[in-house]
Amino acid sequence: MSYWKSKFKIRDLEFPRFISGPLDGYTDSPFRKLVRKFSKDELLYTEMRHVACVANENDEHKSIKFDLCERPLNYQFAANKIDFIDRAVELVLEKGVDLIDLNIGCPAKNIVSSGSGSALMDDLPRLEEILKHFRKKIEHIPFTVKFRAGFKVENALDVAKLVQDCGVDAIAIHPRLQTQKFSGIPDYGLAGKVKAQSCIPVLISGGIVDFETAKMVYEQSGVDGYLIGQAMYSKPWKLKELYEHSLGNSFEVDNKVILECALEHLDNLLEYYGREGFYMFRKHVPYYLKGMESASDAKNIIFSTDSVDVVKNELVRFLTK
Template identity: 35%
Template sequence: MGKLDFSLPIYVLAPLAGFTDLPFRSVVKKFGADLTVSEMISSNALVHNSSKTYKMLQKAPNEEPYAVQIAGNDKDIVKEAVLILNDIEGIDIIDLNCGCPVPKVVRSGGGSALLKDLKKMGEIIETIKKYSEKEYTSVKVRIGFDEKIPEKIAKVCESAGADFITVHGRTRSGGFKAPVDYDAIKRAKESVSIPVIANGDITSYEKAEWVLEYTKTDGVMIGRGAIGKPWIFYQLKHKTSDISPEIKKEIIVEHFDKMIEFYGDYGAVMFRKHLHTYSKGYQGASAFRDKINRITDPKEMRKLIIEFF
């Protein structure tokens, strides 16, 4: 299948607003992710030439294959967004978001709101498939809006032309707190012949392996489970639950360097939130966090990171 090989399970970094920016994606890509996805892009913002949106489309040189995820509920605007993306090199996949539960997105009819109107969802997928010049069209869904209808949703995606789908094992009303229904993901997988990727509460190497075994899906997508632990992709790639402090340190330093490269000196301030999660469980973590909260100089911060980890 071209740039994506589903003969072995693939490991995908989920789009997470405010976290999975270019520096973070480039690091997980280097250390084991097979596929990275842009943060969710509003097709409206893209069509209206938002400069912030264009910056979000940028990818790192090592991000190949690379997916751009769009949200939208208007076929004509989605078509225009696709035509814009066609002119941008380096994008291999256009992914339609039909899973975002955020009220603002749902109110505008996008994200998981499309799960209430499967006919419309199918038409939007068909529009992307028809006008996209990229190698793949994919869809990220939940298992329903209020009721669980995973088979129905998966079949609509398949018949509309999706090349593969990612299924998050909660309904929209389940938000991010309800238990993930891996049986529903398994049923979605069994109901279609296209590849299906499992998503939801995959927070450790062991859990990822269990989900793959239980659902028989073609891959896992990891989002919040990779924040503070991006080495989960290294573990999956190398089939090991052990991760040495040296590898962790290498990943953290690489992440910091990429932040400075992409955002300039202000990247050091932005990196504080990552250091808060990276340092969890380490001896002296609170004193370390206290120190970095006052540092703005990248060189000073880098020295501290190397000393601490």
């Protein structure tokens, strides 16, 4: 079987090679439900949530509010110390997920200033303590880590070794430093070095927008799987598109599919967030209409109304004309 057709394994779980990576504010539960219309078996990540936030949440438990149809799901945590890990993990396991991930790659100021995210790549003793604590608590399902090339200085190879030695089941590298945030060409050669020294599956995140890039990254690194990030924006069909292209099949969506997805996305947001979901939908609209001629009029109408019906009617008018 070809590499692209075959699945990769994390412990005893098998997944297709294209994965929906975590994007806070985008790949939330309403969006993940849409992805499932096109991709049934693919692994999806939740957005990052701090263990303290999950452990201390009120009765609503919003951070673990998701639909079981989103599984297989990798629930992503951030942590800066071992406090709250036990309770947070118990709540997530009770809800039901397939894997748990620790984010040690987030570059955001408010995250690294508390010692979470990529700051942990600069504090290996603390990282080791946290990894061992998670590992002990998560016995029955895979535990994964998402990391970067390094914090200020590249140390991905040391971190990957530490992570593996702590019993982690798979790693995902976004091969940029914290200082690079999301810009610059990801160092796919570094991902290849991590892959060469690792006995566990290595996934990659960064700059994969189409099958051609994925193929190029495979040739440079030999990694096992591909986290798709910003290329998923308002494209719930993206994993399916990549898979079909990897098999040499054509795959295109027409305006009818785009309309169905946009309307369902809005409904999912309203159901999940209530009225707030209506305003959250606005940031997705430009991506649904991207590249379409004279979309600015439709966007102006959509951005200036408080009416769900007006938004829906305008989407129907614009995408069926």
